[in-house]
Amino acid sequence: MNHFLTFVLILTTVIWTLPAQQKGTFGKLSNTEKNMITYEKDPSAHAVVLYEWGNNYFKVVDRRILLIKEYHTKIKILDEKGFAYGTVEIPLYHKGTLTEKVTALKAVTHNGDTQYNVLPSEIFENDHSERWKVKAFTFPKMQKGSILEYSYTITTPYDFNFNGWDFQGSIPKIYSEFNAKIPGNWVYNRSLRGNLELDINDAHIQKGCFTIEGYPKAADCEVLKYTMKDIPAFKEEKEFMLSAENYRSQLSFELSQYNRLDGTTNKYTKSWKDVDREFRSDKDIGRQLTKKGFFERHVPEKLLIEGDELTRAKNIFEFVQQHYAWNKQYSSYGKARVKEAFDAGKGNAWEINMSLINLLNAANIPTNLMLLSTRKRGLPTKVHPVMSNFNYVVAKTEIDGKSYLLDATDKYMPFGFLPFRALNHYGRVMDFKNDSYWYDIRPQTKNRHQVRAQIKFDPEENKAVGVFDAVSTGYNAINMHKTLNEKSEEEYLDSVEEEISGNFAITSYELVQQRTDKQGVSQRFKFEIEDVLNGDMAYLNPFFIQFFNRNPFQLDERNYPIDFGYPRNYRYQIIFTIPDGYAIQEFPENKSIALGDTLATLKFYSTGNTSQISFSFELALNSSYFNEKDYQALKSLFKEAVDIQKNSLVVLKKKTVQP
Structure with missing residues (x-):
């Protein structure tokens, strides 16, 4: 079951030859940064990180060993929607009297050559939970074209909060760099998650880099430098995915062992x-x-x-x-x-x-x-x-x-x-x-939503009357039970009519108790549709109930898996009785599409004679998991399914009465 982890790499000591970008000087902007109007590699971006730099190291302060975490970034606002990235929250952990602290906080809005500083009175600290508080501020005078720049240092007594670096975020980044210097007393497991590769992956030993007063021997340090360039935004399609934490490119550290100065060892990673x-x-x-x-x-x-x-x-x-x-x-x-x-x-x-x-x-x-x-x-x-x-x-x-x-x-x-x-x-x-x-975990496989309907027409009253049975099984039944219990019958039927819209009205309803249990729900609806036959030509969509009104897959490219949670099956069958005085002029063509052998299938068939037309539609997602390489095919499959439901028309023509 490891196939859903797109890319996990245990970092090595390979040194890439690409030149490193040096730590940026706060307040210094290039003409390219100032003049940027759009981000060429993602024209839809509302904002882009121009530069991001971090550095983690250990330091002795007042005879205590503390972890120091420095951060500096610049963000270009490309349109008004980018203002959302102008509010910054810095989480701080605390327990008892020990707490993380923020120092050297600077934040500036650059509008051309004019700068607007975030004032100390505009920085707030709030409790977030029992162990976490947040220091927050919002940049002033934001406008299209602003560059938001801020930097700070976190001082923490908690060595387990040496926890990594997020290379990929919700907006693209042009450059992101993480540095660290770790004395040999601390041993961390580390991994890179996601499908993006590092541009620089440098790990080497620096002799005698860490000293503590009273201890004659200096510790060696592992010096780390990891960078990425031109990092695309991680764009979520939340409906059918696991946590973004599984796929977003990020570097994680986990404290494995601490070798104390007195020779004893604390092991945090156990078997x-x-x-x-x-x-x-x-x-x-x-x-x-x-x-x-x-x-x-x-x-x-x-x-x-x-x-x-x-x-x-x-x-x-x-x-x-x-x-x-x-x-x-x-x-x-x-x-x-x-x-x-x-x-x-x-x-x-x-x-x-x-x-x-x-x-x-x-x-x-x-x-x-x-x-x-x-x-x-x-x-x-x-x-x-x-x-x-x-x-x-x-x-x-x-x-x-x-x-x-x-x-x-x-x-x-x-x-x-x-x-x-x-x-x-x-x-x-x-x-x-x-x-x-x-x-x-193997989810239950029999999860079906099925509709079977019959419709007859009354030309004299210009309406259609019919009945449909809706059967839900598996997880669909669970969801239906919750809906039925959360709403009154009147509220529920109103919601059904609203979903169908048009001139559709439910005339009677029955929950079929003998065919309903925890794993299945059977319902029968009788209905009327007004104003269906007008003039010599009648245009009818057989899908008065639609499973999808839009394609849930909208990305141009998706580089992480599609996870439905459980296999799904949607079936729709309907029989039209052709009204007296009308003949079939046109009805939809048949379609059959498959993704893989049986991974997912879409079938739509229609047949007709002088008295009846029948339609059969089935979308079967026979797996709960689809690899990212299947995304375009799955997106096309859903596009066809939506198109069939929305645009399948039956054309009836009024017969000419012979004199």
Whole structure:
């Protein structure tokens, strides 16, 4: 499952021969920068980073070793939409009395040869969360053509905040450079993510570069320099993608080991065997999964003993779904108490799903905890344990040789389904009796939205009457259940009519209970359409219900994968009864398109005779994941699907009455 990581490179000590750009002088602008009107390599850009420079190093201040992070950048505003990049926020971490500090902050708006400084009174500091605050300011006198320049230094006591560099952002960059000098006491893992290559990749050793008063021997340093030029903006199509953190070109550092001056060592990067051992005894994980006795005393006995394994598992799953109200918090490692959550009848995702695990184990159904990251976060690294990668847990069990992943936070979720937020490719199963292991998340495949309709025409009243059945299965059914429960029937039917628009009106509605359960929803609608036959020619679009009103793929180029979360199937079938006195003049041509052998298919067929016309449309996305090389073909496929739905016309002609 590593195929979705576009490009991950462990940086080497290869030295590229391209010349380096020196640190820019604050306030100095070139004529080229001043006169730029548009960015030739991205004419649609609203702003462009002209220059970006960073430098991280360690320094002894008042007998304390601190990390120093310097930053300097210049941004050209190309139009009014670029003003959004004129507000700057600098995050600062704090814990107890130790806090990060900003010094030497300078910010200037350059309008030609005139400069407007950001004044100290225009710089604000606000609390963002329990551990983070933000220093923020907005550039004054912004206009089209302004150059926004700022620099600052962060001094931090937290060596783990030596955390990397974002080469790629939401606007293009002409030049970006990151420098660092790391004494040998600190050892960091580092990687470059994304599909862009470095222009300069330089790492070398500088002897005796770091000294501390009282210690006779100076430490050697690793000196780093990484640069990129002409960096395109990372443009998101948020509807069908994982977190941009998986694909945006960025350099990341993770503290692996600190060698103290007294000869002792702190290891931060551990093996999974180390993590497994720690989790077994941890009060927030391992010990929270040993509460079988508590749950046995607090649930009906029959819940744990009646029926076969699968029946017991489904009953327990439904019990947990109904007992708990999810507080919408994912929580994280270190904050879970299952007994308190059970008594309160509410909790975060960790507490609810660890309660589920306890109950399944109490029913003699062996179940383990699986750590994962939600879709809006980056995928966990498989190289070594990074516990901050994980923000979610689900249950993993096996019954009669079949594996199930379970999440009881969502009352609409069927047994064996994971919420959409958790469909993030893989997780780590914490098997405390054996070793933990990676496990792939395979989404349910039967996710269909199907419409079957029949229409008859009444020429005398100039209207059409009909019926259509809408059937949703899998994740489509889950979403439909939520919609039906969140709205009254009147509100729901109003929303259906608004989506169809025109002269369409629903005359009756039925939720077909005998064909509706958690994995399927069946609905029947009767309807009328006014003013459909006017004059000698009638032009009718058979798609009065459309699955897509626009192509979700709009980029000229996309260099990261398309991820739908789960396979999807859309079907539309309709039969027109030709009204008396009319004949078929024209109807749409058939189309059949395939991406790969069966990766995605689009089929549209229409047939007609003197009394009826039938149409059949199917868009099948048989995979949840498409490589970026498939983007143009997928974009074309959706373009055709939208075009078929919007522009397929049936032309009926009134028959000439013979004298």
